[in-house]
Amino acid sequence: MQEKSYAELHRPSSAFESRSDYLEHELQIMQPKRWKANLPFRDYRFEWEDMIPAFAATIGKVVMVGAVAAAFAGPLGLPESFVLENVRYELLIVSLFILLLSGFFLPTANLPGTHGPLIPLIPIIVAAGGHPLALGLLIGVFGFLLGILKGGSLLARLTSNGVCGGLLLYLGFIGITGQVQRLFAWAGGFDMAYIAFVVIIGTILLYALLEHWQKRWLAVPLGCVLAGGTAYLLGAPFSFSTAPGLPPMSPAYWWGENSGWMLGWPGLNEFVAVFPFAVLAVAMWSPDFLGHQVFQKLSYPPKTEKVQMNIDDTMIGCSARQVAGSVLGGANFTSSWGTYIVPAAIAKRPIPAGAVLTALFCIIAGVWGYPMDLAIWQPVLSVALIVGVYVPLLEAGMEMTRSGKTTQSAAIVVFSSALVNPVFGWSLTVMLDNLGLIGCKERSAGLGSMGRWIIPLIGFVVLCAVMAAVGMFPGIPAVLEQFRQ
Known part of the structure; x- marks a missing residue:
């Protein structure tokens, strides 16, 4: 019987x-198809709740791509206009990919977002003689191999x-403290630090009320409205300055020696320089992807395994987007899109419907220009990241x-992550945990030699x-610096 x-x-x-029962039923009856057309209304529907992750994702994308472009622009001596135009370009590039992949052909692949943990390394990459195109291509190739071999799910x-x-x-803790510090630094920049305090207190009360009313999926839009409105009414400076327009659309412009990046095309030395950074970037994917998948599992009801994020498909989608985006001239280095998947999981919505709306919002923000000013305004940005992620x-x-x-x-991974970074903390604790030195001894005994010590130790x-x-x-x-000397 069919x-x-x-x-x-x-x-x-x-x-x-209840509305919650309806949304849970929608998740349970969906039948996503890999590498086949998944069409709106035939395979999924749009709901008001899809606006929330799409809105949060667009804010996050503008901010994170701007951070990547700015991190390159400083060491390379590029003008501020480069950052703005490249962000607009990236918004158009990513909209095409999330429509084709997460919206239609890979509905269980999370959207390809921005690799936030890589941003602090960008000045080091530039100092080492790295080229953004070389780095992007290697990240794409390594990620594609890991996805094809199903290394991510392993x-x-x-x-x-x-x-x-x-x-x-x-x-979560590092993210919250970082945003609180940025908000106070922003408000202190014009001697009105109390604005940050009022905004944060208001956000806490709003989040508590939404939790009480079981409307937590509204935290991002209401939080942004509350934060922006409160800051503006208390006298925080804000103005729209980014006019409508389109960025240069030719890869030849972006990879010209006297235009765009002003670097030309990379050679062998540039690929060698970025090789270790590309390995590290793809290694960072696994804990990132895993955290997003687990959050979705915790938020979705039973019998929804078919619509949950597939780690290997997400790696393939991110890799394809990375290669194409880098060749076209974009500044983005991709990873699983946290500012999308976390609010979507809270709202109990599947990936594809919100993906289509996110693509639409990214196009509007990139072409119109003015929404970019609002999205990167510090109170709106900080509150969106705090309550949404x-x-x-x-x-x-x-x-x-x-x-x-x-x-x-849990204690060891937090301790070791604070010592170095989350990649070190994750890999060290997985090894200790699977060896049976900490955690559940029964789980360790059932892993076999490959899972217990060979793979964790090599990794x-x-x-x-x-x-x-x-x-x-x-x-x-x-x-590497010691060898160069």
Whole structure:
């Protein structure tokens, strides 16, 4: 007997006792198809809740791509206009990819976002003689190989709840404190630091009320409106300055020797210089992707495995977007799109519907220009990231460490991440956890030799070698620099 289609199983929201029941039923009846057309209304529907992750994702994209472009522009001596035009260009590039991949052909692949942890390394990459196109191409190739070989899902299986929960706790706490500090620094810049305090207190009260009313999926739009409105009424300066327009659309312009990046095309030396950074960037994907997938699993109801984020498909989608975006001239280095998937999971919405709206919002923001000014205004930006990403990550981390022998692993991953970075913390704790030195001994015994020590040990050694090469261990000079001298 043939299984009924999504269209046949769909029922109107009026047939359910609550809105939450309707949304959960939608997730349970969806039947996403890999590498086949998934069409709106035939395979999924648009709901008002899809506006929330799309709105949050667009804000996050403008901010994060701007940060990447600015991190390159400083060391390379590029003008401020380069940053603005490249952000607009990237918004148009990413809109095409999320429409084709997450919206239609890979509905369980999360959107390809921006690789935030790589941003602090960009000045080091430039100083080492790295070329952004060479780095982007190598990230794409390595990520594609990992996705094809299903390495991402393998690493996810080898990561226990304690390790993943500790990682989420660390990322959530660091993210919140970072945004609070940025908000106070912004308000202190014009001697009105109290604005930051009022905005944060208002955000806390709003989030608590939404939690009480079980409307937490509204936290991003209402939080942004509250933060922006409060800051403006209290006297914070703001003005629209980015006029409508289109960026240069030719790769020849962006990779010209006297235009765009002003670097020309990369040679062999540039590829060699960025090799360790590309390995590290793709290694950072696994804990990032795993955290997003786990958060989705915690937020979705039972019997929704078919619509949950597939780590390997997400890696393939991110890799394809990375290669194409770099060749076209974009500044973005991609990873799983956290500012999209976390609010989408909270709102109990599948990936493809919000992906289509995100593409539309990115096009509007890039062409219109003015929404970019609002999205990067500090109170709007900080509150969107806090309530849309970092607080939910904290909640998910605490949920994952509530039962079983998880607290030891969670504590070690937080401790070791604070020492170096989340990649080091994740790889070290996975090795200790799977060896049975911490965490659940019964789980360790059932992994077999490959999962218990061979893969974790090799992964930890390789990642440590790469991090040592680029100078990521505190107090230890970069090995590559020693060889150059």
